[in-house]
Amino acid sequence: MPVLCSSCLDKRAVLKRPKTGHSLCKDCFFWAFEEEVHQTILTAELFKHGETVGIAASGGKDSTVLAHVMKLLNERYDYGLTLMLLSVDEGITGYRDDSLETVKRNQQQYELPLKIVSYEELYGWTMDAIVKQVGLKNNCTFCGVFRRQALDRGAIMLKVDKICTGHNADDVAETVLMNVLRGDIARLRRCTAISTASEGDGVVPRCKPLKYAYEKEIVLYAYFKKLDYFSTECIYSPNAYRGYARTFLKDLESVRPSSIIDVIHSGENLSVREDVKMPMQGTCSRCGYISSQSLCKSCVLLEGLNRGLPKLGIGKHHRLHDKILSQQPLTESEERKLKAVNF
């Protein structure tokens, strides 16, 4: 006996929602998914009428679905937003050049303007070259830090008011778990915020409209809507620490499907003691980007790469900031510690 959709009680159900366990037909699922994103945008007041919004597009499933849903909701509910696509080329052969083709196809399908910024033009280094220097561990640090700045620079070039990224519920939950495991109390407090604060020049506020959407539901949506996306993992990701948090979260989901939202609920509700030291927000003395130290992380990382000391950005190095700023050469023992291993 076919199971009927629990929402319209009319058509046959074709899928079971991972989030709530209800069986739904295709149209009801589309409607529920889009409506949830719409409610998230409304209740969190993510956008104002007439703003220009840049959609961070990587060609993967999250950003493709995000672009599709944003365009749809913009028309359906008349948000009055001007949408643009923004993409970052990290220079990873076999991965990024393929996904960029997907983004270019998306641009044509959705008729949105596209801007691609690359690490090569912004920093003079591609991820492949960085991995050759740094090794297969700790390279996600470089990519993440550089990408954040690249997105901001691209947004300023495009003159957008806000950036929206395709982070989904699984990503936010993984981040909460990873910050607990790493003991990063400052990030733990901030990571569940749906949008970042909008202070400072050179920084464009960013938000996550898909924050409460399960990754599995995003894939279901893209599959049934026959959306075109690129689905390979980054070739350097298997050694990342985040992988542990991800496996744990996947196991949690198999025991209890609501765990993902439960973790996000925990992250939103935990509070830090007042006497715990928190980093203060300032600006980098070299490039003017926001930073909590005298030098921002990307300047430190770049300095390390350019000097052939790739470990400069990894681990604690506050004392060396002054030396770097004043262009002094480092002592020999310091140099030895920061050099990479030879393969």
Add this chain to the structure above:
Amino acid sequence: MCQVEEDYNDALEHQNVPCISKKCLKCKELTAAVVIRAGDPYCRDCFKEYFIHKFRAMLGKNRVIFPGEKVLLAVSGGPSSCSMLSQVQQGLSQNAHKKLRFVPGIVFIDEGGAVGQSVEERRKTVAELQTVFKATGFPFHIVPLEQVLALPSEVITTVPPSSQRTASAYKAAVDKFTNELKFIGESSNSRATEQEEKETLFPDVPESETQLLQQLITSAKTLTARQDLLNTLRQHLLVHTARTEGYSKLMLGDHCTRLAIKLLTSISLGRGAQLAQDTGFADLRFGDVIIVKPMRDYSAKEIAYYNHMFSVPTVFTPNLETKTTEKASIQRLTESFVTKLQADFPSTVSTIYRTSEKLQTVAKGSSTGHQCDRCLLCMCSLDTDVEKASAFKATLISEQLSRTKSPRASSTNIQSPNPEMAATAGQCCSSEEAKDCDSVASGEGCCSPAKTPEATDLKSLLCYSCRLTMKDMSSMERLPPYILLEAQRRQRRSRMREEIADFLLDECD
């Protein structure tokens, strides 16, 4: 660190590989017997000193236990709580340097009925533990878990403490105590020997009660919910024992590794708002009975070494998760995750532990908290205020969208749905009952006390994670009477409060 051709030139100059034949780190004379933490060799005596000192320092640093106070030690028979018992015993012995100054008692909760042990096995465990307890000379109580079926509903209320025990009052209290001792002299343990005689008889629990308890536990369909329910019942029983026997403090034997696992489990269960109370040193949610965890600085390894080297007696008792697979429950999954991660990254447990020290409980409104603003089961402040954009709200929206008819054309009908809408949709069947109760105006004397509240009614009294546990339970009727009675009382009070809400001046209960 784990790269293929590692260049060890730097590292080998500075770091010595720790091994037992090295000299002790502290006294530098005797050869080491154990290697603790990340490679610190200790000889036998220095290790003992280190272990004992840590216990004292933990009690002394957090000035929570006042001199002369009655403290109840919750001993499960496992290595950590037996180690705690041995530490207290040593600390109170006559020749201890700076004796501990409180009056201890022991309690053991016999959970054999819930776990499925036979009567003979339970008797055997209890007999073994009795020998251990008698050897300490402290008064002990052996309480079967079946007693939860007979608890009064006052267990799940917060009672304000009888006297103000602030940190500043601690120093004054200590001075006063030492002065009194000089006059009276040390009193012997004659009180303890009297009570010993009373405890030797342990009657078997009636079979019907065990069956009721098992039905209660099996009404929770998943192992996660069962474990959660069992923990709640155990905590209530411990607090009740402490209250009736006149103890103002309860000591639990949770060690660092278990607390790190508990922190991650609590996050996965949605207990983010209650993390500080679940894993902190002092837990004040019950008001008059404060729950402390003096073993929280010890890693499981240190406790195991100490118990082995100094022959601390332990008794093994199986629990719900013994011999289950890795993915049987969230608690079990987290345990295997943390232990595996600890093997690759040795600082994992201590990092998680340090994170737990930086958390606090947010105090909503007054510090004692509105009676109705506490969860019915776990007694922590409710975290289900539906804010404008939160994960909780998102779940409510999803539930609603997946269930109701979706008018695709007129989609502008959906304004921000509030929990009342979802709740009233499910409560339509019980609204008749509500009307009946309202007609009895006074509220306290309800027309039919035996009526069990619907599941949807209970939900509003629970915090986020207890709601998840309730969702996994097949029926509410199996819950012990004290929970159901208290639920009804709170519902009546909140209805009364709603009626006179306009005329109340302040929020104190």
